[in-house]
Amino acid sequence: MTSPTDPTDPLAHIRDLFDLDDDVVYLDGNSLGAPPKAVAERVQHVVREQWGRRLIRSWSEGWWEAPERVGDRVGRLIGAAPGQVVVADSTSVNLFKALMGAVRNTDRMEIVVDEGTFPTDGYIARSVSELTGLALRAAPPEELDLRDTTAVVLLNHVDYRTGRLLDMARLTEQVHAVGAKVVWDLCHSAGVLPIELDALGVDLAVGCTYKFLNGGPGSPAFIYVPKAGQPVFDQPLTGWTGHEAPFAMSPEYTPDPGVSRARVGTPDIISMLALDAALDVWDHVEMADVRAKGLRLTSHFMSLVDDLPDIEVITPRDEWRGHQVSLRHPEAKRIMAQLIERQVIGDLRPPDVLRFGFAPLYNTFADAERAAATLKTLL
Amino acid sequence: MTSPTDPTDPLAHIRDLFDLDDDVVYLDGNSLGAPPKAVAERVQHVVREQWGRRLIRSWSEGWWEAPERVGDRVGRLIGAAPGQVVVADSTSVNLFKALMGAVRNTDRMEIVVDEGTFPTDGYIARSVSELTGLALRAAPPEELDLRDTTAVVLLNHVDYRTGRLLDMARLTEQVHAVGAKVVWDLCHSAGVLPIELDALGVDLAVGCTYKFLNGGPGSPAFIYVPKAGQPVFDQPLTGWTGHEAPFAMSPEYTPDPGVSRARVGTPDIISMLALDAALDVWDHVEMADVRAKGLRLTSHFMSLVDDLPDIEVITPRDEWRGHQVSLRHPEAKRIMAQLIERQVIGDLRPPDVLRFGFAPLYNTFADAERAAATLKTLL
Numbered sequence: 127m128t129s130p131t132d133p134t135d136p137l138a139h140i141r142d143l144f145d146l147d148d149d150v151v152y153l154d155g156n157s158l159g160a161p162p163k164a165v166a167e168r169v170q171h172v173v174r175e176q177w178g179r180r181l182i183r184s185w186s187e188g189w190w191e192a193p194e195r196v197g198d199r200v201g202r203l204i205g206a207a208p209g210q211v212v213v214a215d216s217t218s219v220n221l222f223k224a225l226m227g228a229v230r231n232t233d234r235m236e237i238v239v240d241e242g243t244f245p246t247d248g249y250i251a252r253s254v255s256e257l258t259g260l261a262l263r264a265a266p267p268e269e270l271d272l273r274d275t276t277a278v279v280l281l282n283h284v285d286y287r288t289g290r291l292l293d294m295a296r297l298t299e300q301v302h303a304v305g306a307k308v309v310w311d312l313c314h315s316a317g318v319l320p321i322e323l324d325a326l327g328v329d330l331a332v333g334c335t336y337k338f339l340n341g342g343p344g345s346p347a348f349i350y351v352p353k354a355g356q357p358v359f360d361q362p363l364t365g366w367t368g369h370e371a372p373f374a375m376s377p378e379y380t381p382d383p384g385v386s387r388a389r390v391g392t393p394d395i396i397s398m399l400a401l402d403a404a405l406d407v408w409d410h411v412e413m414a415d416v417r418a419k420g421l422r423l424t425s426h427f428m429s430l431v432d433d434l435p436d437i438e439v440i441t442p443r444d445e446w447r448g449h450q451v452s453l454r455h456p457e458a459k460r461i462m463a464q465l466i467e468r469q470v471i472g473d474l475r476p477p478d479v480l481r482f483g484f485a486p487l488y489n490t491f492a493d494a495e496r497a498a499a500t501l502k503t504l505l
Numbered sequence: 506m507t508s509p510t511d512p513t514d515p516l517a518h519i520r521d522l523f524d525l526d527d528d529v530v531y532l533d534g535n536s537l538g539a540p541p542k543a544v545a546e547r548v549q550h551v552v553r554e555q556w557g558r559r560l561i562r563s564w565s566e567g568w569w570e571a572p573e574r575v576g577d578r579v580g581r582l583i584g585a586a587p588g589q590v591v592v593a594d595s596t597s598v599n600l601f602k603a604l605m606g607a608v609r610n611t612d613r614m615e616i617v618v619d620e621g622t623f624p625t626d627g628y629i630a631r632s633v634s635e636l637t638g639l640a641l642r643a644a645p646p647e648e649l650d651l652r653d654t655t656a657v658v659l660l661n662h663v664d665y666r667t668g669r670l671l672d673m674a675r676l677t678e679q680v681h682a683v684g685a686k687v688v689w690d691l692c693h694s695a696g697v698l699p700i701e702l703d704a705l706g707v708d709l710a711v712g713c714t715y716k717f718l719n720g721g722p723g724s725p726a727f728i729y730v731p732k733a734g735q736p737v738f739d740q741p742l743t744g745w746t747g748h749e750a751p752f753a754m755s756p757e758y759t760p761d762p763g764v765s766r767a768r769v770g771t772p773d774i775i776s777m778l779a780l781d782a783a784l785d786v787w788d789h790v791e792m793a794d795v796r797a798k799g800l801r802l803t804s805h806f807m808s809l810v811d812d813l814p815d816i817e818v819i820t821p822r823d824e825w826r827g828h829q830v831s832l833r834h835p836e837a838k839r840i841m842a843q844l845i846e847r848q849v850i851g852d853l854r855p856p857d858v859l860r861f862g863f864a865p866l867y868n869t870f871a872d873a874e875r876a877a878a879t880l881k882t883l884l
Contacts (some may be wrong), residue, residue: 145557154561166552169775173545177722178524181850183532189722191758204544214769218744244747246770255742258634264756325820336771342566343556343774362632365597366625375854379628379645391595391625392715393723397776471560475754 135325136415143407144340144488146382148401149502151493156314156450156483159340161404168403172396180244184395192398193346193389199405200218200335202414204312205322210356212388213348213398217313220332220349223361225254225278225387227351228307228330230360234252235276235423238306244286246312251313267292276306282343283321284314284448287311287475289424289441291315298326313337316348317408318449319417323350330355338449338485341401356384363392365414377494404409409488420449423494427451427482430498435505440479450483461504470500508542514704515794522786523867530872530879533860535693535829538719540783547782551775563774569775571726572746572768578784579714579727582792583691584701588881590765592714592727592777596692597625599711599728602647602740602767604633604657605687606730607709609739614642614655617649617685621667626690630659646671655685657708662700663693663827666854667805668820670694675756677705692716695727696787697828699797702729709734717828717864718781728767735763744769790808798865799828802873806830806861809877814884819858829862838884849879 129269145163146152152160176184187193195209204211209242221486229237239251241264248264255262264272267281279301294310308330315321315337323331333351335341351359359362360381366372381387396407428439428451438454441447455461455478461472472482482497524542525531531539554783555563567574576590583590593599608616618630620643626735634641644650646660658680675690680687686708696717710729714720719880730738733803739760745751748770749761761768807818807830819831820826823860834840834857850859861876 143878145553146557150560152560158556158564160560161552161557166557169548169552170545172526173540173721173779177537178540179526180547181531181539182852183527183538183792183845183850184722212600215594215598215775216744218746218770219594219742222742237822242567244745245754245756248756249743249745249748252758257741310643333554334771338826342552343563344771345775346773347770348674362636363598363601364628364632365595366623366628367597369624369628375624377624379631389734391597391726392713392723392771393594394725394776396779397726398723400552400775459767466562466651471562473561478753 130138135419137411137419140407140411141488141490146488149469151496152257153470153472153482153484153493153497155485156337156481157473159337159485160345161342162340162407164406165342165400169396170451172399183480189395191335191451192395192402193388193393196398196402196405197348197385200316200339201350201401203408204316204331204350205320205324206350209322210352210385211348211350212385213346213392213401215226215347217332217334217347219363220253220347221247221250223363224279224309224330224332225251227361228278229258229260229308232277234306235275236277238261238263238265238272238276238279240267240284241265241279242287243280243282243343244311244313247280247282259489267297270300270375272301274304274308276304276489278307278309280311282311284318286314287452287479289447289450289452294321295326298328302327314448318420320413324352328352335401339451340404340407342397342404345401346394351385351388356368356387359387361388365388367391367393372428411487416486420484423484423486423489423491424449424450424451426491427484427494427498430494434502442484449485450481453480454478455480461501464504465500468500471498510724514798516790516798519786519790520867520869525867527846530875531801532680532849532851532861532872532876534698534864535716535860536727536852537722538716538864538869540721541719541786543782543785544779548775548779551778568774571774571781573626573765574677574774575777575781575784576727576751576764579718580646580696580729583695583710583729584699584789585729586703589731589764590729591764592780593639593768593772594726596711596713596726597629598724598742598786600612600626600629600690601633601707603688603711604630604659604729604741606637606738606740607657607688608637611656612762613685615642615656616644617644617651617655617658618642619646619660621664621666622659622661623690626659626661632636636684649679651680651683653683655683657686657688659688659690661690661693663697665693666828666865667833668826668831670825677707681706699792702803703731709732719783719786721776721783724776725773728768729774730764735766738766740767742769746772768793777837790866791884795865799863800824800862801868802865802868803828803830805870806863806873806877809873810880813881816884823843828864829860832859833857834859840880843877843883
C-alpha cells in the first residue's frame with residue numbers, strides 16, 4: 127500500500143503547487159480542476175499591471191497572440207506541434223466550428239456521433255445536421271458502421287459517465303479508411319494521458335481546459351486544426367480576430383492562413399492568462415508519469431470499493447479508462463451528498479452514478495483510501 | 506471652462522473608483538475601459554475563496570446563474586427588464602446567434618447591414634447569408650431602402666470610426682414598418698447614454714462589455730432577447746447550458762423557455778465575475794449624468810482642436826454622437842504614436858483617423874485640455 131509521501135511517486139511534490147485544503151479529498155478534478163497556486167498571483171498581475179498600468183497597450187504586449195501562444199502550450203500536452211491549436215470560446219462553440227469545418231464542401235451525406243456522447247456534442251451535431259442537411263446518426267464506437275457516405279465522425283475520447291477510453295489510433299484509422307474525417311472531443315482526456323494528434327493524423331479536435339488542465343471555472347476551450355487541414359478549414363463563425371489582417375478593418379472576410387482562422391471574437395484575457403498560469407504546472411511533469419499514477423490511483427480505489435454492498439464499478443478495469451472511477455448505486459444521490467458533507471468531494475450523474483475523478487497532479491493514495499473508507503461507512 | 510474638480514460635475518468623485526495613474530490621460534475607453542478598483546479584489550476572491558475553498562460547490566453557490574444575474578445588471582443599463590439579457594461568449598458569437606435567430610423560419614429574402622458597420626458584424630452577416638441562402642445587402646442608415654422581403658436589419662448604434670449615433674427609435678420603427686426585425690449592436694453605446702430597448706420594442710441586441718462598461722480585456726459580451734421573442738428564438742449554437750434541464754443530460758436538445766436559450770457552453774466565471782465587480786460602479790451613477798458629461802467633454806475637446814492645422818473633426822457636432830471624437834489627419838499614425846509617448850492614450854483607425862474616447866466615469870475636463878494641448882504641440 128502506498129502513502130501520500132510514497133517515495134516512488136515522482137509527482138508527490140506537485141501537490142504543493144496547488145492551493146488545496148488539507149482536510150479536503152477533492153475527487154472532482156474531472157469536472158473542475160483544483161487551482162494551481164500560480165493562478166491567483168498571475169491574475170492580479172494581469173488586472174493591476176497589464177490592464178491597470180499598460181491599459182490598451184497590453185494588446186500589443188502579449189495579449190493579442192495569447193490564444194495561439196497558450197494554444198501551443200496546450201498543444202504540447204496533446205501531441206500537436208506549434209501553430210495548430212488556439213485557445214478560444216467554449217467547447218460547444220469549438221465543436222460547432224469543427225463540425226461545420228469538417229462538413230463544408232463535402233458531398234457526403236452523414237454525420238456520425240458516438241451514442242454515449244456528452245450531450246452538448248450531440249446537440250451541436252444535431253444543429254450542424256439541420257444547418258447543412260446532412261443526416262445525423264448515433265452509433266456505438268464498437269460498431270460505427272461507417273460508409274463511403276460518412277462525412278465526419280465525432281467521438282468522445284473518454285466517456286464522461288463511465289470513464290471508458292476509446293482507442294484513438296484504431297478509430298481514427300477506421301474513419302480514414304472510408305475517407306471520412308474524425309473530430310475528437312478531448313474534454314476528459316487532455317491532461318490524462320499522452321495523446322498524439324499529429325502522429326495519428328487526427329483531422330480536428332476540441333477540448334476544455336477546466337478539468338484536468340486546471341484552467342479555472344469555464345476557462346476558455348481549445349481547438350486543434352492541423353497544418354494540412356488549415357487551408358480548407360472553413361468555419362462559419364467568421365469573427366474579426368480570425369481575419370488575416372484584423373486591424374485592416376476590411377469589409378470582406380479573408381481568413382487567416384493558419385490556425386488563427388479558428389478564432390472568432392476578442393479573446394477573454396483574464397481567463398486566458400489564468401489558464402496560462404495554470405499550465406505552468408505541466409512544465410514540471412511528464413505526461414507518462416501522470417498517466418502511470420492515474421492508473422494506479424484508480425486501480426487502488428477500485429480495489430478498495432469493489433466489494434462494498436450494492437456498488438457496481440462501471441469504469442473499465444483494463445487500461446481503457448481515463449482518470450475517473452464511476453460507481454453505480456441506487457442511492458447515489460444521498461451518498462454523494464453525505465460524502466461531500468464529510469469533505470470527500472466527487473459528483474453525481476443522475477440517476478445513479480457516483481463519479482470520482484483522480485487528478486494525479488494533486489491527488490494522493492491517501493485520498494483514495496479516505497474516499498473509500500468514507501464511502502464504506504455510508505453504505 | 507470647467508476643471509477636474511468642477512463642483513457641478515456630479516461624477517467627479519467616481520474617478521476614485523478606478524485604478525488609473527494620475528499622469529495618464531486615458532482616452533481609449535471606447536476600446537478598453539479602465540479597471541474599476543473593485544475588480545482586482547473580486548477576482549482574488551473568486552480564485553482563492555470560491556474556486557480554491559469551495560471548489561466544484563461554487564457552481565451551485567452563484568456561478569451557474571451568473572450569466573443571467575450579470576445579464577440583468579447590464580440590462581438595467583440598456584433599458585431591458587430582468588430576464589432578457591445573458592452575458593456570454595463574444596460579440597461576434599452573439600451576433601451569429603442573433604442573426605440566425607432572426608432569420609430562421611422566415612420566408613423573407615434579405616439581410617441588410619449598415620454599410621459602415623464594424624467589420625465583424627459584416628463578416629458574420631455574410632456568413633449567415635451563406636448558411637441560410639438569404640441575400641446580404643449593405644446600405645447607408647439614411648437610405649436603408651427596406652422592403653417587404655427584408656428579414657432583418659443589423660445596425661451599429663454608434664459608428665466605431667466616426668462616433669456617429671443612430672436614432673434607434675426612428676430606425677427601429679422604420680424596420681418594423683416593413684415587418685422586418687432589427688438587431689442593434691450596442692458595443693459603442695452601452696454605458697454611453699440611456700438606451701430603451703424594451704420601450705422601443707427592439708427585437709434583438711448584442712454588445713461588448715469591455716469598452717464603456719469596463720469589464721476588462723475581452724470580457725464576455727451580452728445578448729438581449731426580449732420576452733416576447735424568446736419562444737421563437739431559435740439559434741444554432743445549441744450548447745448544453747442553453748438546455749431547459751442542462752443537468753438531466755438528455756440526448757435531445759430542448760431549449761430553455763427563457764433567455765437562457767441564448768447560452769451555449771460553460772460560462773467563463775473569472776472574467777464574468779470581474780465584469781460583475783466592474784458593474785458596481787454603475788450603482789452610484791445615473792446614465793443621464795454620464796450622457797450629459799460625455800457630451801460636454803466631447804464638445805469641449807472638439808472646440809479645443811477645431812482650429813488645429815490639417816485636423817478634420819469627423820464626429821458629428823450635434824447630439825447624434827457617442828462619447829468619442831474622431832479626427833482625421835494625414836499623419837495620424839505618427840501623431841498617435843507621439844501622443845502615446847506623452848501619456849495621452851487614444852487609438853488609430855488606419856489610415857488616417859485618430860480616435861479619442863471620453864469615459865465620463867473617469868475622464869475629466871483636464872484630460873480633454875491636456876490631450877488637446879499635447880496634440881497642438883505635435884502638429
